Amino acid sequence: MTKKKDGKRNDNGWEPRIVAFLCNWCSYAGADLAGVSRIQYPPNVSVIRVPCSGRINPLFVLKALQSGADGVLVSGCHPGDCHYISGNLYARRKFALLKSLLEYVGIEPERVQFSWVSAAEGVRFAEILEKVIDAVREVGPASKMVKELEEVT
Amino acid sequence: MLEVTLDKAKLQELVKLLGADRRLVAPVADKQGTVFSEITDPSLVCLDAVNTTLSPKEVVFPQWETLYTFEGDRVTKTEPQIEETVLFGVRPCDARAFELLDRVFTWDGVNDPYYLKRREKTLVVALACNVPGEACFCSSVGGSPAGESGADVLGFDLGDRLLLRALTKRGEALLKSASSITTPATPEEKEAAQKAVTEAEKRLKPVAVPEDLEALKGSFDAEIWKELGLKCLGCGVCAYACPTCHCFDITDETRKGVGRRVRSWDTCAFSLFTLHGSGHNPRTTQDARYRQRVLHKFLYCPENFGEAFCVGCGRCVTNCPAGLDLRAVLERLASMAKAT
């Protein structure tokens, strides 16, 4: 788990890669709305749609970090708005622990972030995403949890 | 064979010489006991402990290694990079384990290139034991505190000196390379070495090991396994700490079509070890799994290789989180065999 040797990632042209887990009913729709409203948001995000923020297993986040994501954004419906009544409220407890634990072990807190975005909040989605990307750009390429495989010659 | 003596004050010099053009692996003090570790600083070598927490099998059979890398459907690299290594301060039980592992990895003429390459490139400098460790029983399973099997050089601790005996041509060459700091061993020193061994042997508590294989076969359905299966937690400590356990897994790791095929330690104690793709599992209970480990070592290996795959290091006893004691199990099996 050394720093990326790949030159591209360290020179000025490096752009963070973000994985966003978005709940189907609110945040994914919010991201969609941002798109159809032609609100500009950075392209360096891979969106993974999940049925509910309650579906997010902390292992999803760990796996994303292992697989080389520089940042992870998890987003669901605002409390009270969950399509399944309380999925996001159970999830919130898991997220609080995960966030705290990752910071505790020494992983930059900027890398894993959580938010609430409703289906009507296209602007909010774009703003949050931009904020996350800026923060990740600030801390640089991920290295700590990244799994390196041998270079293939 | 060549026998030389070294003033213990010159131990670090010896270690430096041996490791001059090789990787040096030796026991060093760690948080919880001693461990075999690659070192560059000879002052770290710690020869006080009898048994390291884990065995040195890692040097010839690592916890995991890449068999080959691949890209798409193409195998790209298969040659492991293996350095010349000297493994210093191995106890005779662990050295003997190498000799047993050799048999598996060359069994029926099918050679395991990864193991053999590591083995070929590893010189083993063993050190006879003057004081047995807490659960040692090497002499009950065909070994000795001064056993020579599997080693290139065997050392004896004479207090202020080390007597070093070459056991192989390679070992002799190794000792010759250190001739500037050693002197030929005197008859008194040789005698002192022999005496130390005799003393150590006396201090080992004998364990009755079941030798009647037919009777041991008869224990397959015995109640004892049920009792032990209840206690066994099904972790891999005993197998991973064991110098002769060699079962492994092969798995692929990949990202975007590029990856590697790795082999890694595995153990019959894990419930998924024998799980078929169909869902069928021939060993569904921990009784059966614990039995498999014991019988593989003490029945199947003797049938296949003429010897039990246990060198009596006692690591499975001291490390077992459930407090299972292989020595007691063997005693019971032996007395059951006698009774039939």
Added chain:
Amino acid sequence: MSQAEDALRKEVRKLFENKTIDLFVGHEAAGVPLKTSACFLSSADEVERLVWNASCAANLAVYLPQLFKRPQGARGEWNPPKVGVVVKGCDSRSIVGLIKEKQIPRDRLYLIGVGCEGMIDRHKAAKALGAVGLAEAKIDGTSVHIIGTDGTQRSFESEEILADSCRECRHRSAVLSDVVLSEASEQPPESSRYTDVSDFESQSPDERWEYLVSELSRCIRCYACREACPNCYCQECFADETAPKWLGVTTDLSEVFAFHLGRVLHQAGRCVDCGACVAACPQGINLRLLNQKVNRDVEELFGVESNLSLDEAEALLSFKMEDDQSFMTEP
């Protein structure tokens, strides 16, 4: 034999004679000093095997679920056995958890609560001997006397070599029992709790990371921590799953971190800090540092101390509308 041990044997004998239990789970001497092993007694004649002293560290809850699984090949109706267990505070809390999670039936258990004065960490004792092995040990109440394989002798008060989790334990007596033989005489002060976590937090993030790297790089993926833990009863652990394949099998640091982080998160709101994982680890990895962090967060954020009672819902199986969300990102 101590008074407590004698009382325990008498009680168990009575339970067998009254047919209150079919099976008793306790501790018996193991092959090496300062170590005990779980034992499974099926009659009053066997009670002499039972021991009770400061080396009975195993959390016996881990052995219980297997006793209530229908045996293979059992036909027709099968009645689970009535099982007696001797429990310390931590055993009883894990049992509370297993009952709540429906792994063991309360009505088939008979719990004998015994006050615990803290259990010895055998590695701490062995370490005092330096590199030589531990040949013999005598425990007399709270004093421990050990002899090395080379004849070296050392004496301790058990206090000096207690397991880390016992140093901070606030629940040394059983929280659930059918009979109480004794209560713990005293317990560490509240202020002793989570001191390791607090100390660790005072370091910089990189220092914390480097320390955990040095600890976790020793992991050999033997899963002793998992198997010794009463909470880890999953039929197939995430670490073993192949579809999806969460983890590779190597000791690559990324995998080891993911395994241990995944493991402690899975323990969130369930871990009782019994120390079984730490005691089981052959490499002496400070696993507790991770578990205790999550335990403290659960307590501070959700106001729940895990598995103190059968009535309280586990922290991650419940929520409050006003739960903390100060960690969420706002634009």
Added chain:
Amino acid sequence: MDPITNPYVPYPVRIDEVTIENDERDLKTFKLVFVDSEHAKAFDYIPGQFAELSVLGKGECPIGIASSPTEEGYLLFTVKKTGVVTGELHSLAEGKIIGVRGPLGKPYPIERMKGKNVVIVGGGFAFTTLRALTQYMIADANRGDFGEITVIYGARSPGELLYKEELKAWEARDDLTTVITVDKGDDAWKGREGFVPTILEEVAPSSKDALMAVCGPPIMIKFTLPVIDKLGFAPSDTILSLEMRMKCGIGKCGRCNIGSKYVCKDGPVFTLEELKALPAEF
């Protein structure tokens, strides 16, 4: 390191043809052709042996070789979709390159079978290496080496029978007896109905100067063994093929160990006599 000297490295092979074998579509036969002709030469096998099929990035799975060496230029493997590797195999199209590692294990005792009558009893999808054995024995060059050949093969339903074309061809031949049965037929089925053990008892092949090779699901084996015994086949003349979880396939990794045998190198073909001496851990 090349696959000829390193037993862990697979030979690259091209998927030449994929045949869906059954109605449930979870059985496919892969016709594989070596990319390198040197490798084809090195892969010298006898019916009964198996190979590790290898999909880089997914893993390997041990599969019996369904083709006979008399069918030159290709290998056949019939694979049931059960896990990660077989699932991936089922998704691969013709033309893709996969790996084959082998041949592994002990074959059917062809030499012992020579000059004798041979009875083949198969059930379901375990018929693969029995197909190889049958094809081998009825090949022009070999047919004279064997006495009477009787093939009894059954499946749950007509749609689950493997190798339907070959079965037809065998039925049309007069130098072997082919008896096909299904547990339950459908409207179009004109053949026999009945479980394999029952049909075996009806057909009652003579055990005189004969060897029997049996392969099938555990439940079929369980009910067939008493029939075999009744027909007078000695355990040493009854040959079975075991399935076991494997990894290395070369007697190192310990996974397929039963008693003092390793299924991968001492089997998968065993006589009933040998199996009876092993603990029942399969």
